[in-house]
Amino acid sequence: MPASPFSSQQQxxxxxxxxxxxxxxxxxxxxxMRGAYEAAKSTxxxxxxxxxxxxxxxxxxxxxxxxxLTDARSVGREVVAVGLTPHYLEIFSITRLSDFITIYxxxxxxxxxx
Amino acid sequence: xxxxxxxxxxxxxxxxxxxFADPTDAVGDFPPIPVPVSDPLYAFLLASSxxxxxxxxxxxxxxxxxxxxHGVEIIVPLVGNGExxxxxxxxxxxxxxxxxxxxxxxxxxxxxxxxxTIRVAQLLRQQADESKERERIExxxxxxxxxxxxxxxxxxxxxxxxxxxxxxxxxxxxxxxFYDFIPLGGSRLGVxxxxxxxxxxxxxxxxxxxxxxxxxxxAHHDExxxxxxxxxxxxxxxxxPNMFVTCLYAILDTDSGELQYANAGHNLPYVQTxxxxxELRATGMPxxxxxxxxxxxxxxxxxxxxxxxxxxxxxxxxxNGEGEMxxxxxxxxxxxxxxxxxxxxSDLIDDLEGFVGPDAEQEDDITLVVVHRSSSARVSAEAxxxxxxxxxxxxxxxxxxxxxxxxxxxxxxxTDAIIHVHLTQEKLEKLQTAVGETVMNAIEHGNKSQxxxxxxxxxxxxxxxxxxxxxxxxGEGEFQPAPEPNLEDKLDGLQSPRGxxxxxxxxxxxxxxxxxxxxxxxxxLIVNIGEDH
Numbered sequence: 001m002p003a004s005p006f007s008s009q010q011q012x013x014x015x016x017x018x019x020x021x022x023x024x025x026x027x028x029x030x031x032x033m034r035g036a037y038e039a040a041k042s043t044x045x046x047x048x049x050x051x052x053x054x055x056x057x058x059x060x061x062x063x064x065x066x067x068x069l070t071d072a073r074s075v076g077r078e079v080v081a082v083g084l085t086p087h088y089l090e091i092f093s094i095t096r097l098s099d100f101i102t103i104y105x106x107x108x109x110x111x112x113x114x
Numbered sequence: 115x116x117x118x119x120x121x122x123x124x125x126x127x128x129x130x131x132x133x134f135a136d137p138t139d140a141v142g143d144f145p146p147i148p149v150p151v152s153d154p155l156y157a158f159l160l161a162s163s164x165x166x167x168x169x170x171x172x173x174x175x176x177x178x179x180x181x182x183x184h185g186v187e188i189i190v191p192l193v194g195n196g197e198x199x200x201x202x203x204x205x206x207x208x209x210x211x212x213x214x215x216x217x218x219x220x221x222x223x224x225x226x227x228x229x230x231t232i233r234v235a236q237l238l239r240q241q242a243d244e245s246k247e248r249e250r251i252e253x254x255x256x257x258x259x260x261x262x263x264x265x266x267x268x269x270x271x272x273x274x275x276x277x278x279x280x281x282x283x284x285x286x287x288x289x290x291x292f293y294d295f296i297p298l299g300g301s302r303l304g305v306x307x308x309x310x311x312x313x314x315x316x317x318x319x320x321x322x323x324x325x326x327x328x329x330x331x332x333a334h335h336d337e338x339x340x341x342x343x344x345x346x347x348x349x350x351x352x353x354x355p356n357m358f359v360t361c362l363y364a365i366l367d368t369d370s371g372e373l374q375y376a377n378a379g380h381n382l383p384y385v386q387t388x389x390x391x392x393e394l395r396a397t398g399m400p401x402x403x404x405x406x407x408x409x410x411x412x413x414x415x416x417x418x419x420x421x422x423x424x425x426x427x428x429x430x431x432x433x434n435g436e437g438e439m440x441x442x443x444x445x446x447x448x449x450x451x452x453x454x455x456x457x458x459x460s461d462l463i464d465d466l467e468g469f470v471g472p473d474a475e476q477e478d479d480i481t482l483v484v485v486h487r488s489s490s491a492r493v494s495a496e497a498x499x500x501x502x503x504x505x506x507x508x509x510x511x512x513x514x515x516x517x518x519x520x521x522x523x524x525x526x527x528x529t530d531a532i533i534h535v536h537l538t539q540e541k542l543e544k545l546q547t548a549v550g551e552t553v554m555n556a557i558e559h560g561n562k563s564q565x566x567x568x569x570x571x572x573x574x575x576x577x578x579x580x581x582x583x584x585x586x587x588x589g590e591g592e593f594q595p596a597p598e599p600n601l602e603d604k605l606d607g608l609q610s611p612r613g614x615x616x617x618x619x620x621x622x623x624x625x626x627x628x629x630x631x632x633x634x635x636x637x638x639l640i641v642n643i644g645e646d647h
């Protein structure tokens with residue numbers, strides 16, 4: 001599990017905005033992650049965070065996700081997460097992020113549920 | 115006949131007897147006749163420059179009458195340093211002739227020589243008396259100090275998850291402060307701080323009695339209030355009137371952090387919490403004043419990271435050069451700013467010393483007890499020692515510099531080390547997360563990201579578990595764990611979005627133990643592997 005730098009890509013997906021996250025979500029990812037969210041702020045639809053290519057999330061990463069969720073909730077925007085591994089599903093569950101973020105296994109099921 | 119007058123603070127001068135009189139004196143059994151300061155003769159003699167004839171002395175003086183009755187004809191005042199230090203009484207000359215002017219000259223010369231000698235003798239005697247008195251006081255203080263030192267705890271309780279520290283410095287006149295830690299069995303620990311009114315040996319003896327009574331009562335009563343009530347009743351008939359003891363007694367459950375306490379008129383304990391400083395109030399009369407008192411008993415749960423500070427009034431009532439008191443506000447400010455136990459004690463004492471100034475003599479005993487819930491490990495010290503005795507095999511040990519990002523290196527090296535241990539993917543990933551968070555804490559909080567300080571990681575394995583020990587240099591640091599994270603509060607902006615580290619660590623592994631050994635801080639992560647092995 002070598003360290004891999006964070007990157008993100010914004011996609012439009014049938015009226016929703018998808019942030020495809022990749023690499024490690026830790027302190028080194030802070031600026032990029034905030035920038036990616038700022039860019040996606042005024043786009044339409046749900047904000048879907050795609051974790052398919054994420055290798056590692058630490059406590060600082062959790063804090064970054066909390067910050068995104070806080071801001072999105074302030075404008076009443078739904079936040080969705082897809083592609084979480086069982087390990088990070090558990091972390092989302094014990095931190096109770098899963099109470100506030102809608103979780104789907106993958107993009108396909110996220111689309112169906114819309 | 116010589117009468118020596120001892121200088122006294124009162125208004126009567128008193129002859130010291132007839133030590134200098136010739137035992138073969140023809141006057142025979144001549145009694146010492148004092149010259150009271152109130153007698154006009156006293157002032158007259160003080161003003162005279164030589165022998166005084168009693169014959170025609172125009173003084174209404176009872177002493178002169180007495181002296182005449184004893185046949186005294188001449189008085190020679192012995193004046194030194196402006197004080198009447200003695201007198202020579204002379205009867206009739208043996209030749210029955212009157213005293214000649216040569217006799218008088220001789221007497222004057224004699225008086226001039228004798229007065230300074232008597233003065234020196236008096237000073238020497240006075241010095242010897244004072245030195246004896248000082249020695250007696252010093253001896254008493256030594257005894258009092260010995261009693262105190264013998265009875266104060268020799269060592270501090272070592273409890274995993276807790277740091278306990280204490281400070282005691284007696285005033286020159288021992289003030290009767292005391293503190294104690296009483297093991298009550300299991301995870302319960304009795305904590306005592308008290309102050310006996312009065313000073314010196316009497317205070318030390320009452321302190322010794324009270325300490326013994328507290329220990330006996332603590333063994334028989336499970337409730338803090340009942341302990342103080344029992345000690346009060348036992349102490350009341352034994353204690354001298356006008357003496358009493360203020361005392362706080364608390365029972366701490368070191369597993370749960372539950373603190374049950376009662377207070378017999380002692381300074382309130384303060385607790386540093388994430389929401390500021392809290393006073394632990396409970397009412398009760400000082401011990402020994404009145405029998406059959408009841409003591410209010412209250413409870414407080416010491417949360418992770420909280421620091422309880424117990425003090426004696428020697429701290430709050432210390433004065434500076436301007437006569438200003440240290441006071442509760444300064445104490446509370448110090449508690450609010452305090453770090454873990456060891457630094458809390460030294461910081462508070464430094465602040466107090468800065469306040470009173472370097473040359474001030476300490477007015478009263480200073481006593482301080484600090485109890486810090488430093489980590490969430492919920493095992494007793496014995497259990498912690500027991501865990502170490504399992505003697506698992508060390509399979510890897512390495513260090514990383516305190517640079518952000520090196521937690522990933524540590525995760526990879528731990529993963530490599532346990533590659534042959536059968537762990538489920540789930541448990542492996544959890545351990546990886548816990549190791550990452552622990553090493554990150556060690557880098558940031560323990561070693562404060564100082565690149566020259568290493569974080570060492572040791573991996574140990576036995577048949578039932580994997581142990582990962584992460585060690586940094588933050589054992590005496592000021593790290594305050596974040597409060598228990600609450601997502602709602604974070605989303606509402608009431609808590610920082612951060613502060614998940616310790617929460618994740620505890621959720622990811624089966625056991626977490628933290629242990630400080632001086633500056634060395636070790637966190638031990640344990641994952642059970644029995645069912646997977």
